Amino acid sequence: MEYKDFFYQAAIYLLAAVLSVPLAKRLGFGSVLGYLIAGIIIGPYALGMVGEHSQDIMHFAEFGVVMMLFLIGLELRPALLWQLRAHILGLGLLQISLTTFAFSGIFYFLGHPLSIAVVIGMILSMSSTAIVIQIFSEKGWIQTPVGQATFSVLLFQDMAVIPIMAIIPLLTYASRALPVPNSLISQLNHWQQALVTLGIIAAIVVSGRFLLRPLFRFIAQAKLREVFTAASLLLVIANALIMQAIGLSPALGTFLAGALLAESEYRHELEADIEPFKGLLLGLFFISVGANINFNILLENPAGILKLIFLLVLIKSLVLFFIAKIFKFNTQNSLLFSLTLAQGGEFCFVLLSHAVANQALAPYLANQLVVAVAISMVLTPLMIIFYEKLLAPYFIRRQEQKEFDPVEGQRNPVIIAGFGRYGQIIGRLLIANKIKATVLDLDADNIELIRKFGFKVFYGDASRFDLLEAAGIAHAKLFILAIDDSEKALEIAMHVREHYPALKILARVRGRTQAYDFLKKDFTSIYRETFDSSLAMAVDALKELGFPAYHALRCVRFFKQHDEQSVKRMYKLYGAENEMEYINKAKQSRRNLEKAFSEDTAGGQFSFDLAWDPENAKDRGESS
Amino acid sequence: MTVEASHQKILILFAHPAIHKSRVNRELIKPLQNIEGITFHDLYETYPNFYIDIKKEQKLLMQHDVIVMMHPFYWYSLPSILKEWLDLVLEHGFAYGNDGSVLNTKKLISVITTAGSHHSYQSTGSNRYTILQLLAPLMQTAFLCQLEYLPPFVIHDTLHLTSEDIAKHTQDLEKILLALRDDNIDFAKVKSSSYLNTDLSAILKLSS
Numbered sequence: 090m091e092y093k094d095f096f097y098q099a100a101i102y103l104l105a106a107v108l109s110v111p112l113a114k115r116l117g118f119g120s121v122l123g124y125l126i127a128g129i130i131i132g133p134y135a136l137g138m139v140g141e142h143s144q145d146i147m148h149f150a151e152f153g154v155v156m157m158l159f160l161i162g163l164e165l166r167p168a169l170l171w172q173l174r175a176h177i178l179g180l181g182l183l184q185i186s187l188t189t190f191a192f193s194g195i196f197y198f199l200g201h202p203l204s205i206a207v208v209i210g211m212i213l214s215m216s217s218t219a220i221v222i223q224i225f226s227e228k229g230w231i232q233t234p235v236g237q238a239t240f241s242v243l244l245f246q247d248m249a250v251i252p253i254m255a256i257i258p259l260l261t262y263a264s265r266a267l268p269v270p271n272s273l274i275s276q277l278n279h280w281q282q283a284l285v286t287l288g289i290i291a292a293i294v295v296s297g298r299f300l301l302r303p304l305f306r307f308i309a310q311a312k313l314r315e316v317f318t319a320a321s322l323l324l325v326i327a328n329a330l331i332m333q334a335i336g337l338s339p340a341l342g343t344f345l346a347g348a349l350l351a352e353s354e355y356r357h358e359l360e361a362d363i364e365p366f367k368g369l370l371l372g373l374f375f376i377s378v379g380a381n382i383n384f385n386i387l388l389e390n391p392a393g394i395l396k397l398i399f400l401l402v403l404i405k406s407l408v409l410f411f412i413a414k415i416f417k418f419n420t421q422n423s424l425l426f427s428l429t430l431a432q433g434g435e436f437c438f439v440l441l442s443h444a445v446a447n448q449a450l451a452p453y454l455a456n457q458l459v460v461a462v463a464i465s466m467v468l469t470p471l472m473i474i475f476y477e478k479l480l481a482p483y484f485i486r487r488q489e490q491k492e493f494d495p496v497e498g499q500r501n502p503v504i505i506a507g508f509g510r511y512g513q514i515i516g517r518l519l520i521a522n523k524i525k526a527t528v529l530d531l532d533a534d535n536i537e538l539i540r541k542f543g544f545k546v547f548y549g550d551a552s553r554f555d556l557l558e559a560a561g562i563a564h565a566k567l568f569i570l571a572i573d574d575s576e577k578a579l580e581i582a583m584h585v586r587e588h589y590p591a592l593k594i595l596a597r598v599r600g601r602t603q604a605y606d607f608l609k610k611d612f613t614s615i616y617r618e619t620f621d622s623s624l625a626m627a628v629d630a631l632k633e634l635g636f637p638a639y640h641a642l643r644c645v646r647f648f649k650q651h652d653e654q655s656v657k658r659m660y661k662l663y664g665a666e667n668e669m670e671y672i673n674k675a676k677q678s679r680r681n682l683e684k685a686f687s688e689d690t691a692g693g694q695f696s697f698d699l700a701w702d703p704e705n706a707k708d709r710g711e712s713s
Numbered sequence: 714m715t716v717e718a719s720h721q722k723i724l725i726l727f728a729h730p731a732i733h734k735s736r737v738n739r740e741l742i743k744p745l746q747n748i749e750g751i752t753f754h755d756l757y758e759t760y761p762n763f764y765i766d767i768k769k770e771q772k773l774l775m776q777h778d779v780i781v782m783m784h785p786f787y788w789y790s791l792p793s794i795l796k797e798w799l800d801l802v803l804e805h806g807f808a809y810g811n812d813g814s815v816l817n818t819k820k821l822i823s824v825i826t827t828a829g830s831h832h833s834y835q836s837t838g839s840n841r842y843t844i845l846q847l848l849a850p851l852m853q854t855a856f857l858c859q860l861e862y863l864p865p866f867v868i869h870d871t872l873h874l875t876s877e878d879i880a881k882h883t884q885d886l887e888k889i890l891l892a893l894r895d896d897n898i899d900f901a902k903v904k905s906s907s908y909l910n911t912d913l914s915a916i917l918k919l920s921s
Contacts, residue, residue, distance in 0.1 A: 628761075637732050639757035701731035703828070703872055 098146075101138045105131045106372050121223050122470035124372050128379020129467075139380050147377035151435060152329070153370025154219045156363055158247070158340045159325050161222065161240070162347020163356055164231075170348060173241050180238055180412060181245020184430070187408045188214035195400065204260040208449045209458065211253045212441055213401060217434030218243045218340070219371055220469050225429075233534075235422050238413070239429055247341045250436050257440065258447040286335050290345070293328070297349030305355045321362040374435070382463045386456050397461040402468065406431035421484040428472045433462030485536055485548040501525040504565045506551035506581065507572030508539060511597050511618060515569055527560045531572075552581050554588070562589060570596040573618075575603035582612055601656060608660040624649055640698075644686065647697040651682055721894050723751045724777035725824075728784040728792045730757055737826045737871045738785065740879045744887050750894045752777065756794045763797055770802040775815060779893055780860070782851075783824035785871075789840070789847045799854065808858040817859035822893075822909065823848060824866040824886065831869045845907065866909040885910050892917050 105127035113123025131138040139146075192210035197203055221239060222231070230236040301324070308320045325343050332342030350356060387394050409427035418426060441459055444450035503519060503526040505512050512528070519526050529549045530536050536546045549556040551572060562568065568585055570578050575598050582594050595614045598604050607615045624645050631641035655678045662671040685696060699705050725745060729738050745753050754773065760766075774780065784792050791799075806812045825844065833840045834847075844867055845852075855862035866889065868874075868882050889909060892898045897918045906912065 637758060638761040639730055640733055642761040698731050698734070702734050703736055 098139060101131055102146075102373060102376055105376060110372070118474065119224055119227055119470050120372070121220050121227075121375055122467070124375030125379040125467045125470075128376035129382060130379075131376070132380035132382065134382070134384035144377075144381065146373065147381055147438075150370050150374035150377055151439075152326075153367055153372075153374045154435060155329050155340045155343050156325055156367035157219065157222060157371060159328075159343040159347040160360060160363055160367055162344040162349075163351050163360055165348055166351045167348055173237060176238055176241035176416075177245050180416060181242050181249070183412045183415070184242050184409065185211075185214045185246065185249050187412065188405060191404050191408055195404065205450060205454075208257055208260050208444050209454075211256070212437050212444065212458070213405070213433060213462075215246050215250070215434045215436040215440065216243060216405070216430040217432050217466050217469070218247065219374060219435055220432065220466055221429055223371060223375075224470060224473055234418075235425050235429070238416070238418070238426055242430060244344070246434070246436065247338050247344070250338050250440070251336065253440060254443060257444050257449050261447050261449045282336075286337065289331060289335055293331070293342070293346060294349060297346060301350065302353055302355070305353075309355070309358075317358060318362045321359050322366065324359075325363060378435075378463055378466060381459075382467075383456065383460055386460050387464075390457070394457060394460055394464075397457060398464050398468070401433060401461055401465050402431045402472075421481065424480055425476055428476050429469070431472065432465040432469045433458075434466070437462045481534075482548060500561055500564050501527040502564075502566040503527070503569060504529070504557070504560055504562055504567070505569045505571060506557075507531075507570070507597070508546055509535060509571070509573060511573070512569065512571030513539070515571065526569075527565075529556065529560060552577055552584075554584060557585065562592070565592060568592050568594045570594060572597070573599070575599045575606070579603075579606055579610065579612075582607070583610060586612075602663070604656050605660040605663045608657065613657075620649075643697060647685065648682065651678075651685070720750045721778040721896060722776065723779045723781060723890060723894055724773055725751065725753045725781045725783055725890075726756060726795065726798065727754060728756045728782075728795045728798075730792055730794070732757070735785075737868060737874060737879055737882070738783075740883050741783070741824075741826075741868075741886055744883060745890070748887075748891070748894075751890060756798060757792075760794065763794060765794075765798055765801050767801050767804070770798065771804075771807055774802070774819075778818070779820045779822065781822045781824055781890070784826075786825045786827040786829075786844070789842075790850075803854070803858060814859055819860050820863055821851075821855045821860040822863045822866065823851065826868045826871050828872045829869060834869075843907075863903055864906055864909045868910075882910075885913055888913060888917065 106124060109127035109130070110120045110123035113126065114120060130136055133139070189207070189210040192213050193203070193206045194210075196206035196209050201209070221243060225231050225236050225239065231240065305317075305320065308317055324346065328343045328346045329339035332339045350359060406427040409430050410423050413423035413426045438459060441450065441455045441462075445452050445455045503524060505516055505519075505526050505528045508516060508528045508530040509532070512530075516526055516528060528546045529551050530539070530546050531548070531550055536548055539546050547556075547560060549560070551557060551570075562585065570582055572578050572581075578596055578598070582596055585592060585594060593614070594612060595616070596607060596612055597618050598607055598615050600617055600619075604615050604617055627648075628638075628641050628645045631644060632638055636644070655675075659671065659674055659678075661667075662674060664671075696702075727738075727742060729735055732739055742753065742755075745751060752773070756765075782791070782795060784795055790796070803809065804813075808816055827834075827844075829840050830838075832838050834842065834844050836842070840847075844865060848865065852862045866886060874882075889898075899916050899918055902916045903909065906916065909916070
């Protein structure tokens with residue numbers, strides 16, 4: 090590639106990412122879909138801005154997947170991996186064998202020779218580690234049971250790639266069998282191969298344990314950030330190369346290296362160093378998947394391709410759902426699990442070209458499958474949105490109908506809207522005091538978690554008035570508005586007051602500006618969400634600096650009173666037309682505060698512990 | 714029996730809401746922080762928010778033989794946290810009442826600083842009552858809890874004390890507390906004096 094051409098291409102890719110990803114996230118689609126769409130847009134079938142190198146770029150960018158697995162390895166201690174062994178072997182083996190079996194049957198039934206049907210079956214059993222892990226870590230789902238199960242399946246697929254690569258040449262429809270390529274040790278016999286492989290893995294384990302730490306310490310002592318980054322990259326790339334040399338999956342190898350370093354003191358530095366490379370490469374990978382979707386093939390035979398996609402997603406999700414049920418997942422989790430893994434993955438591309446090269450698959454069929462797999466990858470983020478927006482709320486509502494007697498819920502004296510970090514504390518306190526509260530929250534995951542702790546939480550948007558009425562707002566004595574969106578909270582508060590002017594509203598607000606907004610509408614029971622926590626820390630800070638505890642507390646209380654009064658004075662001035670006056674008042678207020686805390690004004694009008702000041706008492710002492 | 718075992722354990726309940734502004738108390742407490750057998754317990758420092766740990770305080774009481782309430786004399790009485798302490802810690806059934814007699818072998822002493830002169834705390838003075846008369850509520854509290862109330866250690870004229878005066882008072886207080894700890898006090902003489910610190914030589918036994 091020409092050097093100028095390289096920068097032109099880089100600019101196109103980066104521009105596409107920079108424009109589309111924030112937009113996709115803003116629209117609630119997540120970054121993966123953003124990248125994929127960006128790829129389609131710059132690809133040869135839309136704007137045609139990327140040239141014939143996009144295939145090469147995709148292969149290069151696949152290294153992002155390798156890095157991702159290294160990072161996952163860093164997060165997973167070997168002990169945790171051991172805990173997952175039942176899932177990895179059980180779920181993983183079942184998924185691959187059942188999916189292979191199902192697809193083989195279908196393609197055989199559709200008239201393909203058995204060997205081709207089996208090749209297709211094995212290839213289509215792969216899912217996309219890149220897409221799934223990226224989406225799950227964006228959503229923070231990796232540590233959930235579904236996340237762990239999903240991860241286990243993907244890990245097993247990574248391991249299964251190697252035997253599948255070995256089997257495909259045996260299923261060739263041509264008479265001559267090609268040897269397994271791209272392995273330095275393929276000329277050795279099986280026993281020797283196994284020995285060398287085990288030896289190299291053992292060497293990686295041992296050097297990971299004993300060599301890497303002193304090496305990294307030595308590099309860290311040079312205090313050159315970029316050298317440490319270079320070493321981190323070297324570690325990942327070298328591992329991948331070694332693994333490839335002995336015919337193992339590089340992703341798997343780096344995953345192993347990551348897991349070995351999970352407990353070392355350099356874990357966080359390694360993470361921080363690799364993360365941006367991984368992010369960029371993975372983004373590049375998603376873009377090139379989008380750019381490589383061959384729309385000509387799609388347009389030539391749209392019905393056939395759509396049928397393929399439909400079959401792919403349907404069969405995969407049915408098998409996954411079945412397995413999840415065997416492993417006793419509830420229906421909701423089973424659905425998430427099966428929708429998540431119902432796409433083809435990046436390994437499909439590798440295996441498909443491997444199969445074509447070994448004459449195990451005809452190119453025209455492989456090309457159709459490539460398109461189907463790529464489109465199924467684009468569908469994954471959409472299906473997860475479908476799950477989040479429609480399926481999860483449905484299950485929560487159904488559970489509600491099962492679990493709660495609506496009449497009982499409608500007579501509680503307190504309604505808490507928003508049951509996250511803020512509302513929960515109030516809720517726990519009320520419940521401990523045997524005060525019944527009806528709780529509304531919008532976050533389906535949060536609700537599920539809270540319910541496990543025995544709270545009754547309704548799924549619902551507090552800005553919907555019908556929902557508030559169903560929650561019994563007409564009978565409530567107190568409305569606690571603890572949602573984190575202050576603008577929305579103000580709307581809700583005004584709406585509620587309009588209909589129930591007698592109902593007392595306590596509102597959480599984000600900060601000073603939002604407090605002004607509430608005060609302007611005459612809501613006075615407002616609580617700045619981090620104010621008291623900051624003040625509590627300020628007390629301890631003063632104590633650490635040598636203030637007597639009670640004095641520290643009183644200083645902070647004085648500050649708090651002063652600040653609250655200033656908010657109640659200043660809100661009228663806040664706004665564009667009074668800017669100067671507002672700033673002057675704010676400055677004046679700060680001067681008063683400084684005066685109050687300065688020692689030389691003992692006896693001045695701002696002090697808050699004059700009575701305990703012997704200087705001030707001298708008068709009295711003298712007269713007696 | 715070891716020497717240790719014969720010691721009286723002393724608990725100082727110290728209460729001053731603005732120790733950073735204090736002249737006398739700040740000096741008085743300096744030597745008292747780390748003496749074997751004497752527990753120095755600063756209430757405002759421990760409970761700045763007034764949420765007193767009742768069980769912990771009751772346990773402390775049980776572990777000591779002499780309770781010393783050390784504080785400035787605010788409005789002829791205690792700083793507020795000490796009142797809060799009395800209100801919460803001396804529970805019925807613990808300190809008084811049918812089952813409440815855990816304190817009956819213990820002694821209670823006040824250590825008081827006041828800006829008023831000795832002269833002012835007389836029926837003819839501006840404060841009209843003696844310190845002892847003003848301490849009546851505390852003395853009755855001690856009586857109800859079967860605590861033996863000893864005469865208070867009082868420092869007058871705090872606003873006019875020189876640093877030498879303060880040093881002298883500090884030494885006296887330490888001496889008396891050590892003597893209490895080591896049982897070197899002539900309690901017969903103590904009971905007949907108005908203040909614990911009126912005449913140290915009279916009440917201290919020569920250490921043997």
